[in-house]
Amino acid sequence: MIEFKQVSKIFQSDEGQVNALKNVEVSIHDHEVFGLVGESGAGKSTMLRFVNALEQPTSGEVIVDGIKVNDLKGKDLRNYRKNIGMVFQQFNLLNNKTVAENVALPLSLHKYESVLTVDEVLDFVGLADKKNQYPSQLSGGQKQRVGIARALITRPTILLADEPTSALDTSTTKEIVDVLKAAHEAYQVTMIVVTHELEVIKALCERAAILEDGEITQILDIAPPQEGKKVQQTYAQHVMEVLGGHE
Ligand SMILES: Nc1ncnc2c1ncn2[C@@H]1O[C@H](COP(=O)(O)OP(=O)(O)OP(=O)(O)O)[C@@H](O)[C@H]1O
Numbered sequence: 001m002i003e004f005k006q007v008s009k010i011f012q013s014d015e016g017q018v019n020a021l022k023n024v025e026v027s028i029h030d031h032e033v034f035g036l037v038g039e040s041g042a043g044k045s046t047m048l049r050f051v052n053a054l055e056q057p058t059s060g061e062v063i064v065d066g067i068k069v070n071d072l073k074g075k076d077l078r079n080y081r082k083n084i085g086m087v088f089q090q091f092n093l094l095n096n097k098t099v100a101e102n103v104a105l106p107l108s109l110h111k112y113e114s115v116l117t118v119d120e121v122l123d124f125v126g127l128a129d130k131k132n133q134y135p136s137q138l139s140g141g142q143k144q145r146v147g148i149a150r151a152l153i154t155r156p157t158i159l160l161a162d163e164p165t166s167a168l169d170t171s172t173t174k175e176i177v178d179v180l181k182a183a184h185e186a187y188q189v190t191m192i193v194v195t196h197e198l199e200v201i202k203a204l205c206e207r208a209a210i211l212e213d214g215e216i217t218q219i220l221d222i223a224p225p226q227e228g229k230k231v232q233q234t235y236a237q238h239v240m241e242v243l244g245g246h247e
């Protein structure tokens, strides 16, 4: 379980203090897919960065499986972080390394006890045939699949995704949502997905917190998408539905 207990964060900047988070209180259950939604600057990434201790709260505690994350140092911190995978908006791939080398990178940084193989994860994200290509030869959606494969190879128990689809178009977003969903089902990770895209939250998450100006204003249960009810839409139909236009 990931618990935020009265977590606040004040950043000091040139323009003065920024109250990035104010008394955030929420518990995210094991194996849950939890969404964090909010406008730019609401504090979404800061909340995510507390979970892997890239940022420290000014007050309050972040507790993961009974461990106070704020107190971890040195080897304990490194071991704790080994349980966490991250997926980024801009993919964060190394352009001078092949797909296979990018995916294997986490394994070269730390020793892990039980990991997946490069072939297994690339097969899982549907990129087995791109193994020896370089990121510049891939589409955005394919790059994000590599990012997901790289996050999964260490068999993390927590997967943090910060705007995983925000650099992608509508149909590629759906593909990546499906890959993340499959990853959740296959590997039973606890997943926190930060996004400003409500469709992503609806398709992927079981619950979501709305962050407004550093405060959680609502925590919602998301109704699961009704399989089969909606017929496959064409791109034009999707645009018309969202814009409310007519043929
Ligand atoms: N290192 C920092 N120093 C100063 N201010 C910061 C720092 N990091 C974040 N902030 C401020 O804290 C607030 C929350 O930032 P955060 O990045 O968490 O927002 P966000 O919801 O992820 O936004 P976006 O959707 O644009 O990514 C913003 O006002 C931001 O400017």
Ligand SMILES: [Mg+2]
Pocket (backbone or CB within 6 Å): 044, 045, 046, 162
């Ligand atoms: Mg952010």
